Amino acid sequence: MTVTDTATSTSLLSLRGVNKSFGAVNALTDIELDVAAGEVVALVGDNGAGKSTLVKVLAGVHQPDSGTVTFAGEPVAITDPSAAIQLGIATVFQDLALCENLDVVDNLFLGRELTPWRLDETAMEVQAWKLLQQLSARIPTVRIPVASLSGGQRQTVAIARSLLGQPKVIVLDEPTAALGVAQTAEVLDLIERLKDRGLGVVMISHNMEDVRAVADRIVVLRLGRNNGEFDAKTVTTQDLVAAITGASDNAVTRRRDRAGAEGDGGTEAP
């Protein structure tokens, strides 16, 4: 693949031949992935394609069975979540991974508290407000338990948390899935701002519109393998769907054809 070869020279994070299996199930097989600084890479694929497993490998939650991970030119082993954070890989998980009994500030700084033996609540609260304002977050108060926040507000808190440690690469697992129209636009704006700041962004999404709006490259996974890599500006939805489902004749095209036929015949249900 020529695209990959050119990316290697400048890439911040690259994976080569990464395998991961859970018992007899090969969740990831020979995965290759490159992320350069200031680049948004979208990771798409059907359910069970291995996207979330790949995210967990990047976050240090799972360790790959084999393969190499290179970060900033150095081969690295991401042995646990704190190793990933120290390298500068921040992850926003699909399930957000927030502690519902703690308040917003506590969650933002969890594991990165200022002055561990005499917590500086004031400084943390001020920093939390600044961060949330940067993200144009609509959270009324940062001193309530996360349990009382809506899905979108929690998503914002999770993204804000990932930005705290000055990461170099940000991995977003379904960042817009739980969001309203305005918040989705905010998150997409945010992703572009992260990119302009020179961060590498890996974004997982099922929403093709979102993906094409902000991504530079689209990497398709299918059944735990790489199944194509596209330029987000030129690829058609049809090509993407074909790569995701593995065939040009798939449920999506069949449904579209059927809808077209019904529309022509004027036999729509009342």
Add this chain to the structure above:
Amino acid sequence: MTVTQPPTPPPSALDRADERLSQDDGFAGALRSFWRSVKAGDVGVLPVVIGLLVICTIFQSLNPIFLSSANLVNLTLDSCAVGIISLGIVCVLLVGEIDLSVGSVSGLSGAIVGVLSVRHGWNWMLAVVLACAVALLIGLIYGIALTRFGMPSFVASLSGLLAFLGLQLAILGDQGSVNLPFDSALVQFAQVAFVPAWLSYTLAVIAGAGLFVSGFERRQRRKKANLSVGSLNFLVLRSVALVAGLGIFAWYLNQERGVGWMVVLFVALVLVLNYAFTRTKWGRSLRAVGGNEEATRRSGINVGRIYLTAFAVCSFLACVGGILAAARLASANLSSGTGDVNLNAIAAAVIGGTSLFGGRGSAFSALLGTLVIAAIASGLTLLNLDSSYRFIITGLVLAVAVAIDSVARKSRASHGRA
């Protein structure tokens, strides 16, 4: 300054900018927000304070000796050992685990100190250090059993309960008990060491001043950072109330023998742990693990180490409590730490408002819960009722406390406060 406050102060503070927030400023605002959080199920220590008042009223009306200085001096001294054990229980409950063997560990520690210092002539301090080391080791074993082998702490500590009771019996040997000499430092500390009257009032003033200074400093820092600040009047009132409350309490006890040094040690430990729970990264991590273990792990915190330290602190405090219990009785014997010590310590933490479901609780719950249990025991003893009633009533109070915990938890869920 609050009297002339305008009805709607401009919401200029950084954390009060959102128009959806109710502006709870000043003294009335502090009360309002307190009442709102209680209604939402964030009851905190309110039920136990009410419960304590009810219990005291009932026993006082049945037997006027109950609230006498002499009885309160005894009551405070009797609370200390179980209270300190209960502090450790708060620690493991915060991470959502349990230690059922604190009674056995306390009995074992008393036996180690007694046998080594009396039968083998060890220096008592050396014996205490060794007992503490053994307790820490026990805590680490529970932690490793949980994190390495995935043994639920319920089962691990249940087997520990039996095993360490056996070890206690083995150490005590055929005689089955060791009497600590009355002139030993430990017994002196637990039985006859009282704070001089002037010092007890000084400590009350220091406590109030400490509350005020820390609150005032926090206020200044928040003001500087353009964050909302609480009512200054409320802070002054709380500090004055604390000085007055502690002062009157000390004065009342000083009518008799006074405030025991052991009580001061207990309260000091409560304050230290309260600081650790609320103002350190460790305390924050305990609560986070109790709330969502996986999220805590993913945020880079070494969850295993948090479990290990929680169990170690719990066993350590059980050991301290056990040594003090032995010193208070001037004896370590087969029944030390058995019977209801275990359940009293756990019940005290839960009655005080620490959740059995993990992630919620405070050091003060051990203090208040222990007072409830000690008050019941003392009141029933004064009424010449035997331990059957004590067990029944303590059991009922525990059931009520757990019910309150569960109901409050549901209420928090429906009010979105988790």
